[in-house]
Amino acid sequence: MHRELNLVQALNETLDMLLTDDDKVLLLGQDIGKNGGVFRVTENLYHKFGDERVVDTPLSEAGIVGCGIGLALNGLKPIVEIEFFGFIYPALEQILSHLARLRMRTQGKYEVPLIIRAPYGAGVRAPELHSESIEALLFQSPGLKVVIPSNPYDAKGLLTAASEGSDPVIFLEPMRVYRSMRQPVPQHRYTVPLGKANVMKEGKDITVIAWGAMIGNVVKAAEQLEKTQGISLEIVDLRTLYPFDIETIQESVSKTHRAVIVHEAPLTGGVGAELAAVIQERMFGDLKSPVKRITGFDVPVPQFSIEDYYLPSQDRIVHEIEQMLVSLTR
């Protein structure tokens, strides 16, 4: 039976399942135990599995990730939570210098199957520095997988797949999606493979590649453009940023001949820059127009009173795509 779950519930159910199925799995993080996590993703797990397996830690990002690496080296499958993605900086040395490199440094003798979960992105009226989308930092660090689900179904399948693998995974949960949608989610265990994008809407005129909370805006923009302009968008939910699914992108763009990338992180040096480069390198002759990026601006994520103007909204996506088409017909 498929119940409708929101993202928080789907993640909670997945963590519950992973803890149940494998006693090597343990959760570490700030406020994840008694408090059930600041977004309640780990609600009740402390009471069900106890303090040994759902561990409230000190406020210590490098300590949490560093210990997570040690736990994983010594045979466990820790899943750690960083309370907000913007607070991950103290742990970056652990992540970039060790987590991403230990498989290579030991030539596969040691694996570090550590999953780092973090609430990600803007749009929930959070205080300063709680709304970061710095996925490009980790995207450019070989040795990590970077995953961002956009919906409850994918979240369960992707987190399960991450846990079944032996690579370190940065698993980013769009805060704006946490409670904004419900979806049928199977109760049983299933995986959504890492590295595979999802064509969530077929279309013929333009391929739009996005992830996380931007998917919702892109879907609405697509409906509007279809209605008002008769433009048909194909929407690719990238789901795994690293390694990203080049085949699906190529297949889609070779059909539509136009590509737009939408992300909430700043423009310059963002993941969209890499996708645009790859598309033009491989498909230059197929393209009817330059690859377009619709993104956050090259500014620090602003205070929440104006964050809606920073984020690529439905209106801005519609506007930018219209501009793109106007400039082509001129």
Place this chain on the structure above:
Amino acid sequence: MEQQRLFQILELDGTLRDDSMVINEKLAIEMYKLLVLNRVFDRKLVNMQRKGQIGTYAPFEGQEASQVGSALALSKQDWMFPTYRDHAAMLTFGYEMVKIIWYWMGRIEGCIPPDNRNIMPPYVPIATQIPQAAGAAWASKYKNETACSIAYFGDGATSEGDFHEGLNMASVFKAPVVFFCQNNGYAISVPLSRQTSSETIAQKAIAYNMENVRVDGNDVFAVYVATKNALEAARSGKGPTLIEAVTYRYGAHTTADDPSRYRSIEESESWRPRDPILRLEAYLFKQGMLDKDIQTRIVGEAERLVNDGIKFALTISKPDPTIMFQNVLANKPWNIQEQESNFNSFIERYHHQ
């Protein structure tokens, strides 16, 4: 304060400070052999750097007792987290000598842990191994295994956030880990007085309600006993210990460093009478466990072992550059596959033999 007392067993002249702390003859001789072997090894590696056979090297002369004494206290299932200056500890615990040489030849083969010991490759970013050692120890406890972890680091590391985060986590979760600080007086050029205004490094453990001991790091018996005690405490569920081993690096930070810019030769020479090998030698001679003949044999054997190791290390075949594309992730993603294949075509065209 109690924690500032320096724990010693051997006096500088080789007499036992406390007769109850006797180390058996077999172990004492093993310690001596290892101290000598490691000094020979260290000097020969400095020499290899001078000859261009290896890259920049970080010598440890003067710190042999700290490393050998602590590593000998370990059990074979324990986890070692060393830095780039802890080759004596690594060798003592079972890391292959040839791999240490390969490491300094810039070869990935030098990083691969041996089959029968959990020895991590050297940690380069300072103090980052400390929370990881706590985590590995935590896993042993979680699995109800008796293994402990030992993390090596220097005085400079105690100023890093990871030191404090690691000690704090270990102490909160009572992880069976020993934090082994070799206080050799300097972090490259910066002296301890500029590193901390704490009187000792050991006292930093008090803030974490953690056991601590300040030991003469040039007294191999004292280091061995202090580490053994800390490991026993850890194994019996009493949690971590911070050991401060007070020692001195006679030489440069690395072969790329010139210590005369920041300290006098007199200062460095003033540590020679406290030398770890001289002290143990004095003891062994006094006890009749060593004579000139045996000593010559031990030194000769060390020379032979190191020479053989170097000779073998130098026979390694030229590196295959495509090794850089391997083991980045469990399965090679398409982008790395593609880059490797393009690289191979390039090599074939331009470097074809």
